[in-house]
Amino acid sequence: MTYGRTAGSARAFEILEPLVTAATVRVHAPPHGYEPDEYGAPGAHDVWGSGFFVAPGWVLTCAHVVGEGGGGAVRTVGREVGITFAPGVGPATGTVAGRVECVLPEAPVPTGGMWPAPDLALVRVLDPVDHACVWLTDRPRVNRFADVAYFGCTDDTGRPETTGRPTRLRGDLGGSAMVRLGADDEVDPGMSGGPVVDLERGEVIGVVKARRNDRGGGLAVSVTQLRTLPSTAKTGLYRRVLRAHDRYHHDQHQSDQNTRPTWTDAHTRLQDGAAGESVGRCLTAAERTTLTGLLAELPPPASSEAVQRLVADVLGEDWTGLGMAPLTWRDGLGMLYDPAGERSEAAVMLRYATDVSVAEHRETPLSGADEDLWDWVRATAAGGRFWRSLRKDLGDRREAGLAARRHGGQAPPAGAPLPGPAGALPPGPSVLLEVWSHGWEEAYDWRVSVLLGPEHTAPIGSGVRATRDGLPDAVRAPLAEAFRRCDTTGAAALLEAAVAPELFGLAVDEWVVSGGVPVGVQRPVVLRWPGGTGEDGWPDGPGGAGPPGGTGAGGEDFRRVAARWARVMAGPVQEARADCRGGRPRTPPYAWLGTLPENTVPAHCRMGGLHAVQRAGFGVVLCRRPPAGGGSCAPFHRGVKEELAEAVRGDALPVRLQALRGRAYGRDPDAYWATGLGLVWDDPGRPLPTVDPLQGDL
Numbered sequence: 244m245t246y247g248r249t250a251g252s253a254r255a256f257e258i259l260e261p262l263v264t265a266a267t268v269r270v271h272a273p274p275h276g277y278e279p280d281e282y283g284a285p286g287a288h289d290v291w292g293s294g295f296f297v298a299p300g301w302v303l304t305c306a307h308v309v310g311e312g313g314g315g316a317v318r319t320v321g322r323e324v325g326i327t328f329a330p331g332v333g334p335a336t337g338t339v340a341g342r343v344e345c346v347l348p349e350a351p352v353p354t355g356g357m358w359p360a361p362d363l364a365l366v367r368v369l370d371p372v373d374h375a376c377v378w379l380t381d382r383p384r385v386n387r388f389a390d391v392a393y394f395g396c397t398d399d400t401g402r403p404e405t406t407g408r409p410t411r412l413r414g415d416l417g418g419s420a421m422v423r424l425g426a427d428d429e430v431d432p433g434m435s436g437g438p439v440v441d442l443e444r445g446e447v448i449g450v451v452k453a454r455r456n457d458r459g460g461g462l463a464v465s466v467t468q469l470r471t472l473p474s475t476a477k478t479g480l481y482r483r484v485l486r487a488h489d490r491y492h493h494d495q496h497q498s499d500q501n502t503r504p505t506w507t508d509a510h511t512r513l514q515d516g517a518a519g520e521s522v523g524r525c526l527t528a529a530e531r532t533t534l535t536g537l538l539a540e541l542p543p544p545a546s547s548e549a550v551q552r553l554v555a556d557v558l559g560e561d562w563t564g565l566g567m568a569p570l571t572w573r574d575g576l577g578m579l580y581d582p583a584g585e586r587s588e589a590a591v592m593l594r595y596a597t598d599v600s601v602a603e604h605r606e607t608p609l610s611g612a613d614e615d616l617w618d619w620v621r622a623t624a625a626g627g628r629f630w631r632s633l634r635k636d637l638g639d640r641r642e643a644g645l646a647a648r649r650h651g652g653q654a655p656p657a658g659a660p661l662p663g664p665a666g667a668l669p670p671g672p673s674v675l676l677e678v679w680s681h682g683w684e685e686a687y688d689w690r691v692s693v694l695l696g697p698e699h700t701a702p703i704g705s706g707v708r709a710t711r712d713g714l715p716d717a718v719r720a721p722l723a724e725a726f727r728r729c730d731t732t733g734a735a736a737l738l739e740a741a742v743a744p745e746l747f748g749l750a751v752d753e754w755v756v757s758g759g760v761p762v763g764v765q766r767p768v769v770l771r772w773p774g775g776t777g778e779d780g781w782p783d784g785p786g787g788a789g790p791p792g793g794t795g796a797g798g799e800d801f802r803r804v805a806a807r808w809a810r811v812m813a814g815p816v817q818e819a820r821a822d823c824r825g826g827r828p829r830t831p832p833y834a835w836l837g838t839l840p841e842n843t844v845p846a847h848c849r850m851g852g853l854h855a856v857q858r859a860g861f862g863v864v865l866c867r868r869p870p871a872g873g874g875s876c877a878p879f880h881r882g883v884k885e886e887l888a889e890a891v892r893g894d895a896l897p898v899r900l901q902a903l904r905g906r907a908y909g910r911d912p913d914a915y916w917a918t919g920l921g922l923v924w925d926d927p928g929r930p931l932p933t934v935d936p937l938q939g940d941l
Contacts, residue, residue: 252390254516255442256409258509259392263440263447264405265375266296268328269396270308270366270436274338290403293395293437293451294326294366296376298487299878300912302326302366304436305452305464306346307358309366319346324366327403328374341366342910345472345480360420361468362452365484371870371907371915376491377438378506380446381535381577383566385422385465387415390442393424393451393463395434403433409442413460419566421462422449430454430461439463445506445513470567470574479543482571486539487913489573493536494877496529507532524587530623534596537619538572540612540881542604549603550575557594558582572599590633596620597637601644609888617641668767668897669734674725675700675931676718677741677773678749685711691721692932693728694739700932701728715754722756726766735766737897739924741931743773744853747921748868752904763904767897769924771931772857804860805927810841811863814892818865818884819843831855844893846883848876853923862927863893868919878916896922 270291294304310319322343330337344367348359394407410427424430424439430451439449449463472481496507510528526534544550550569555561562578569575575595582591600617624634675694680687690705704721722738729736740751747770752763762768819839831852836845836859845856847866856864865883890899900922906914 251516252409252442255390255445255513256392256407258512259440259442259445260407262375262504262506262509263295263377263392263394263407263438265329266377267394267396267405267437268294268296268302268326269403269405269433270294270302270304271325271327273323273325273340290396290398290433291324292433292435293405295394295436295438295447296328296374297379297447298376298484298912299374299491300368300371300915301484301487302341302368303450303466303469304364304366305358305450306348306362306364307452308436309343309364310346310358319343319364323369326366326368328372330373337372339372340369342369343367347468347471349473357453360417360452361464361471363450363464363468365472365480367910367912369910371912371918373870376488377440377447378445378492378510379466379485379488380441380444380448381573382580383467383564383569383574383577384419385412385415385448385467386441386444387412387419387422389444389448391424391439391448392442393430393434393437393439393449393461395431395437395451397431397433399431405437407440410460415465416462419465420468421452421464423455424451424461424463426460443513445510467567470570479570482543483913485571485573489535489539490878490881492532493539494875496532496536497877498875500875524589526589526592526623530589533619534592535573535576537612537616538576538596538599540615541572541599541608542606543570544572544575545603553595553598553602554578557591557598558586575599590629593620593624593629593633593637594640597640598644601641601648603648609885667894668737669731671731671736672696672729673737673739674722674729675739675741676722676751677931678714678746680743680746681708687711687714689714689718691718691725693725694929694932696929703728711749714749719754719756722762726756738762738766738768739771740768741771741773744850744857747850747853747866747923750868750919752921761904761908763901764908767901769897769922772923772925773931800860801927804862807841807860808862808927811844811893814842814890816842816844816863816887816890816893818846818880818887820846820848820880833859836861844887844896846880848879856923862923862925863896864923866921866923867917868921870918879920882916897924 270293271289272291292304292308294302294308297303306319309322309324320343324341324343325338326341327336327338344365346364347361389412390409391412392407392409394405396403397406398404399406408428410425413423413425415422422439430453434451435453437451438447439451440446441448447466449465452462452464454461469481469484472479492506495505507528510531514525514528547568547570550572551562554569554575557579564578567574569578576592579591579595580588582588596616597620600613600620620637621634623629624637673694675692677690677692678687679689686708687710688705688707689709691703693701693703695701703725704718706717709717726736726738738751740749742749752768753761756762756765758765817840831845833855836855839845843861845861845864847853847856847864849869850866853864853866867879886896886899886903890896900917900920903914903917903920907917
């Protein structure tokens with residue numbers, strides 16, 4: 244039996260092939276309507292090329308695929324294309340529209356001839372979809388003579404399908420911008436834009452560009468050329484996409500919501516099958532995934548030079564390798580593989596991570612992200628394969644870095660005033676929508692009114708026994724009239740939806756009242772705990788727990804709720820994962836909720852368990868309608884944590900969430916986590932009317 248290079252590459256191909264094909268897509272004309280995804284359907288057979296998901300909502304392909312698709316030179320940036328992908332396990336596929344966000348080179352390309360390097364394009368997917376992503380290399384340069392496999396879309400069997408073919412790299416071209424694919428197999432039409440995978444390291448290193456008809460084989464563009472993307476935004480498109488990439492793989496590794504193999508699982512299998520003493524001196528696949536995920540939570544480095552200085556410091560010498568300059572902390576990590584001499588690669592990376600945790604950033608790290616990184620470094624170094632001297636060295640580096648940061652004035656001064664909110668609710672009346680369900684029936688009564696103040700409403704319209712699907716049409720005209728009465732020249736009025744917690748799943752923010760735009764994009768939309776009448780004549784629930792200043796139990800509850808509300812409004816606010824632990828949804832116990840600090844905003848990744856939150860007296864709660872297909876809730880909790888940290892004060896949340904919905908409606912992949920997001924906003928100073936619910940025909 245042979246255990247040489249061929250056998251090892253064949254095993255790696257078998258391990259990696261399902262992961263790569265799951266993330267590979269075919270690029271074609273934009274979809275129209277609901278065409279069936281069958282070979283022979285309009286547009287389905289006209290494949291322009293291939294591509295692959297590199298981060299949630301982002302597809303990487305070649306510029307010539309989106310620029311010359313369909314024939315002839317056309318406008319590239321801003322062009323809409325079709326993306327057909329595999330949304331889950333099995334042969335099923337889905338199709339979604341995408342928009343070309345950026346192409347390289349940026350200059351116009353003349354018609355005819357080969358598209359010049361780097362010939363890359365990033366396509367932004369225009370709807371939140373569940374899909375797989377590849378693992379991109381973090382090394383500054385491709386191994387020019389590695390065993391690889393290239394993947395793409397072909398129609399050898401009479402219908403489009405994704406296939407992979409092993410080969411070997413045969414050197415590079417264009418100053419390492421491109422690599423040559425060996426002539427072991429053909430590069431068929433339609434494979435342009437597909438991924439090239441290093442079979443030894445288990446990472447995507449290139450994008451298929453062209454075939455060389457005269458000599459066989461083909462050319463691929465190195466993915467390191469993504470570092471040449473323009474940096475006109477705050478953090479740059481490259482950093483934005485790579486941050487989402489690392490977060491995705493960290494979430495997949497941490498999640499216990501599905502049993503599908505991850506890239507970390509594949510890397511572990513490749514690592515277990517590798518030979519040589521160096522394996523034990525490297526970080527494990529799980530450790531590397533966790534480290535890159537933690538680095539992604541930090542703000543970007545101040546400059547490439549800052550990253551290079553840290554690399555040189557931990558190596559004890561200037562880095563002498565060739566390749567693209569680092570733009571992220573992840574890129575710096577990629578410069579530390581295979582250190583010279585007898586140094587342990589894992590120890591070098593831990594020293595680097597320690598220095599990053601106290602390094603200079605573009606802005607203050609969010610909610611202790613630097614502390615999370617240091618805690619992980621310390622826990623990893625405490626493992627049995629590291630000497631105690633390393634732990635001491637890491638601790639000394641940490642203390643020296645903190646002292647330098649304090650001396651440099653990066654830490655905020657003690658007692659500094661909190662910044663003001665980014666926006667506040669418009670003054671004046673709001674629009675109140677009330678909905679009641681008929682028990683187990685799929686029938687709903689509703690009422691629309693103008694809430695002028697405590698206990699003062701002006702009725703607009705009402706109805707009984709509407710179906711769930713018919714509710715948006717039933718309330719459209721009354722809502723439009725209520726908005727007309729409340730909106731001012733400078734601001735759109737607040738919409739308050741008062742429904743029982745089990746009806747928080749109503750997509751009120753997605754209903755269209757006027758102008759063809761969802762109401763949640765046009766104005767702030769909040770949820771209210773229902774306002775039924777209690778025995779004392781005051782509404783039940785936190786927002787109406789008794790008369791202000793009362794002496795009985797109701798008055799005490801009201802003062803407690805009002806105190807918590809005031810504390811959240813003043814800030815700073817903090818998140819509590821009220822129904823999520825270790826990736827598993829759970830119902831929060833009432834006793835636990837009562838122990839949370841007054842400035843806590845519970846964040847529910849599922850709608851269940853909100854009754855306990857209501858009973859505990861929380862007036863501000865974040866929850867969401869779970870997306871189709873489920874998946875990890877980590878992006879939701881991460882997004883909530885960032886949003887609360889940036890809002891600082893609770894009174895900014897309704898307007899900030901309106902802006903989030905606008906970003907998601909505008910097809911921003913970084914805001915897709917907010918799809919279905921709801922904000923409970925039960926102001927104790929604005930109790931709901933105590934009118935009894937409508938009673939439809941039974």
